[in-house]
Each structure stands twice: as C-alpha cells, then as structure tokens.
Amino acid sequence: MSKKEALTIDNLTFGYDKEKLIYKDFNLILNRGELVSIVGSSGSGKSTLFELICKNLTPLKGKINVGRISSIYQDPYNSFHPSFTILEQLKDVVHKDLKVLKEELKKRLDQLSLDIKLLDKKPHELSGGQLQRCSILRALLMQPELLLVDEPTSALDNIIAVEVMKLIIEQLNNCAILLITHDMTLAKWCSDKIINLNEI
Numbered sequence: 001m002s003k004k005e006a007l008t009i010d011n012l013t014f015g016y017d018k019e020k021l022i023y024k025d026f027n028l029i030l031n032r033g034e035l036v037s038i039v040g041s042s043g044s045g046k047s048t049l050f051e052l053i054c055k056n057l058t059p060l061k062g063k064i065n066v067g068r069i070s071s072i073y074q075d076p077y078n079s080f081h082p083s084f085t086i087l088e089q090l091k092d093v094v095h096k097d098l099k100v101l102k103e104e105l106k107k108r109l110d111q112l113s114l115d116i117k118l119l120d121k122k123p124h125e126l127s128g129g130q131l132q133r134c135s136i137l138r139a140l141l142m143q144p145e146l147l148l149v150d151e152p153t154s155a156l157d158n159i160i161a162v163e164v165m166k167l168i169i170e171q172l173n174n175c176a177i178l179l180i181t182h183d184m185t186l187a188k189w190c191s192d193k194i195i196n197l198n199e200i
Ligand SMILES: Nc1ncnc2c1ncn2[C@@H]1O[C@H](COP(=O)(O)OP(=O)(O)OP(=O)(O)O)[C@@H](O)[C@H]1O
Pocket: 016, 022, 040, 041, 042, 043, 044, 045, 046, 047, 048, 049
C-alpha cells in the first residue's frame, strides 16, 4: 500500500453463506483526501463491508489493507461506555495531557454546537444528537487515516446535520472517508465517487 492510499481492497469475496456471495472479486482503492459513498438497498451489504474493513469478519478470498481507522456509527449509545464521563472517554482515546486536550476541544465544541459542560456528563445524560456529536468529536480527535461513517446525521436536525458533515469533510486533508448513506442528495454533494452495491 502506497503512502497516499488509506484503504485497498483486492478481489474481495465474501458471503455469510458461501453459496450466497455478497461480494465477488470486489476492488476498491481509497486515497487520503478522498470521500467515497456506499449506497444500496437494505441488505445489499453496506454494514458487512465495514465489518470486513474492521476485521470483525474474514474474507473468503482477497485482501484488505488499511491504516488507522476510526468510526462514527448511527447509534452513539453503543459506542460509549455508560459508566464514564465523555471527557474521560475522550482522554482515553487521544492520549493527551488534559490541558492540551481542553484547548483543542474549545475550538471543536463550537463547531459541533456542543456545550463544554456536557463533557462532564455520562452518555445517558445526553440526547441522541448530543452524543452523536460527541462521537464525531472523538473520531476527529483520533486523527485516523480512514474514517468510517455510517449514516452519521440520522439523529441530528437538518441544520446541525449539514454543519456536522462539513466538519467531517474538513478532515479530508488528512484522511480518507468511507460513508454509508441512504441519502443520495448528500452522497452527490460530498463524494468523489459513489459505489452502488446494487450494481456491483
Ligand atoms: N451476522 C449475519 N449472519 C448472516 N447473515 C447476515 C449477517 N449480517 C447480515 N447478514 C445478511 O447479509 C446481507 C447484507 O447485510 P448488511 O447488514 O451488510 O446490509 P446493509 O446494506 O447494511 O443493510 P441496511 O441498509 O438495512 O443496514 C443481508 O442479506 C443480511 O440479512
């Protein structure tokens, strides 16, 4: 994998049932700075692709090479530990001195319309939208090479959703983004390339 590549998928073949393949000799190269959207009807294999990239599933054939990944999922309650505050959990993934982290956070909190006081709360004390913005914040602080984004704005209202997508896209200087979405307007607006799994 060259330095500019964040993800390479070579001849991926996979099906939960070997007789019923979801991917057959599927190829994808995603370079840093690119955003590729994955669209397709329900059950077409969008989440399965993320599971394969995260190595939670093993290909039947083919190879996936990937650098440091962070993910933003639809349901943020599953991605935070219920017993710790948001700040404690951000500190754990970022490995930065608290003072340095707080300086960096000040800049990002405004962009995400998040009040600093929320950081001292535990996940269940936040609304779904607030917690989703915290999961976006955490993913961005991790400085991944590949950002996996699954319907990130479904829990947000429209105005915040556009701001949040803009903030995610600003990360393109440093990393590649693979976006799962049902929203074709959003995909057309932000993607370098759209892969329709109904057509592979
Ligand atoms: N753990 C599993 N075991 C067996 N089959 C599965 C498993 N997970 C998903 N599938 C099947 O694999 C296919 C692809 O599922 P996947 O969840 O990747 O689709 P999707 O495109 O993400 O769907 P949606 O848009 O509804 O979230 C579906 O037919 C699904 O029923």
